[in-house]
Amino acid sequence: MEKSNTRKEILEAALELFAVNGYEATSISQLADAVGIRKASLYSHFANKQDILDTVVETVLKGYADHSIFVRADWDNAAYTKDKTGMTAENAAKLVQGQLRYILHDPHISKGRKMLMIEQFRNAELAELQTKQNYRDVLNYFMGMMRFLIREAILKDEDPEIMAAQFSSPITVWINLCDREPEREDEVMELVRKHVMQFFTIYRK
Amino acid sequence: MEKSNTRKEILEAALELFAVNGYEATSISQLADAVGIRKASLYSHFANKQDILDTVVETVLKGYADHSIFVRADWDNAAYTKDKTGMTAENAAKLVQGQLRYILHDPHISKGRKMLMIEQFRNAELAELQTKQNYRDVLNYFMGMMRFLIREAILKDEDPEIMAAQFSSPITVWINLCDREPEREDEVMELVRKHVMQFFTIYRK
């Protein structure tokens, strides 16, 4: 089973470079140097440069489907909502902070996110992926949360789509800030805490 | 006074290309083709490629300083706040929608915004600019608005920084969505209206 890991190393290095420079601005030589092989050797593993991008996107997509918090969410049967009294503002803040830490530090997720950010205006496929992963799925996830909290009479009965946007968008913006300036993570964590607390305060029934 | 407009045309075309492909992935030949001259002629107007980027950034920066809504804001003496009763949710929604339309459609602002988005992980100078223009200034602007509305006893006395983040971040996210999928502008405009209305509802004193 122990297959060659060079192919995997190439994909890792490619994602890393694409996440900073973008696809076009990353050269085959750069990539080969990062892996520690000659550039011709890349063609033992991939047909051409485009094939590398396609495979990187594929793995990003697969990693997202396997590990994303946002795609499947059953708020009525989740562990942290079994005990209805557990859904306090403090607990919600802790939950979101945990998810944020994960999303910020997971190497695949963070690099994939940056790559989509860079390529979203040139590559239609990646633009669609960006809308799905970093807008639609996130919004749907938190919309489910809002519906749950409204049903449980914890929050006021306002438009759950708008509530989800108001809840998630600051976090989206702060994620982007941390991607640019990672040293501000602690500051952002504190803002997130305040944001979630205040959200529960004003929307509390 | 009638100076050559070729230089200006080059800068326009460069911003347009940088806003889609980024700086590195845009070639001198591409740029020359877009302007309608030979690539060697570019060097009659600029020292080198980097000089073109520097000048583009300079003009984006200058355009921002001259026209941005967010840099100067005197909420206590603004026209639409002179009449304190004019600051209703409906009027705030209309105001924000107007600002959003402008920000979305102004050619310089929208292209500059996209360029910063693409270059934010590679170019430290542009990363800083991105944080300033599309995070700090926006947050400060709406923080001023929130402080004003609290002082006027229109909104509850909660943390104005968090209120500003909750108010502005959904709009920031929706701007990015429109940059990617301009056909969704009407949908976004309706979301903005709902968002502002709901924000005023839940924060109303």
Add this chain to the structure above:
DNA sequence: TTATACCTAACGTTCGTTCGTTAGTCAATG
């Protein structure tokens, strides 16, 4: 033996840039 992973070398193309030339503008000069 065959297949695989890597190598060196080279391919043709495009990159950013430089050079020398040309055509046009315009003010000063004789």
Add this chain to the structure above:
DNA sequence: CATTGACTAACGAACGAACGTTAGGTATAA
């Protein structure tokens, strides 16, 4: 008033370097 000279903006041609890619050889291991 015609001629000159300086200046400008465009050009074609060419540069060396880097680009993505291919061909062919070599060593290792099943």
